[in-house]
Amino acid sequence: DTGVSQDPRHKITKRGQNVTFRCDPISEHNRLYWYRQTLGQGPEFLTYFQNEAQLEKSRLLSDRFSAERPKGSFSTLEIQRTEQGDSAMYLCASSFVAGVTANTGELFFGEGSRLTVL
C-alpha cells in the first residue's frame, strides 16, 4: 500500500460546471476525511466517514458539495455548479480508529486535488 491517493491532482473548470474528486485511502483505515485548503491557511474540515457512514459534515459546507463512500473504501467528493470561491486544494486523509482506546488517530494525507474555477 503506497498511501492515500487522490485523483485528479489538478482540475481546471469553468464556473457552473460540476467536478468530482476521488480519494483512495490506506486499505485498512476505517476513517476518511475531506478538507479544503486555501493558500496560506491550514486545512478546513469538510466532512468525514467511518466506514461507509458519513458521520459529520461542516456547517459551513454548501449543499452544492456532496461526498460518498459507498463501500467503505474509496470516496468521492462532488462539487456542483462550481463557483470561483471553490478554487482551493481539496485534501483527503485517512486514519484507523479502534473503539474508545487512547488512539491519537494519526491522519495520513494524500497529495491533494487542486481545483481552479475560471
Added chain:
Amino acid sequence: AQTVTQSQPEMSVQEAETVTLSCTYDTSESDYYLFWYKQPPSRQMILVIRQEAYKQQNATENRFSVNFQKAAKSFSLKISDSQLGDAAMYFCAYRSAEDSNYQLIWGAGTKLIIKP
C-alpha cells in the same frame, strides 16, 4: 471553542542551524493532543511529532523536538541541524481527547525557508 495560533507566517534558517517555530492554543480542556504536521511544496502533509497533554515529558523525534508548556498553552517545534529537505509549511494542530470525531483544529501555518 478551541483555537490554534501560529504567529510566524514565515521563518528562515541557515542550513545546519537550529530553528524554533511557535504555536499557542486556547482550550479549557485538560486532556488533548497536539501535533506538528509538515507540508512540503506539492507533497502530502505528514505528521512530524505528537504530544499527549497528560505527558510532562517533551516529545522528540530525531532532529525534531517540542517544548510543551501546558500552563502557558504553548507548543513550539525545534528543528536541529536544519536540512534543505526541511523546507515546508509547518502546521500546528490540536485535538480534544473527548472528541470521538477526532477533529483537528489547525493553525494557519509557518513557512520555513532553509538557506543553503
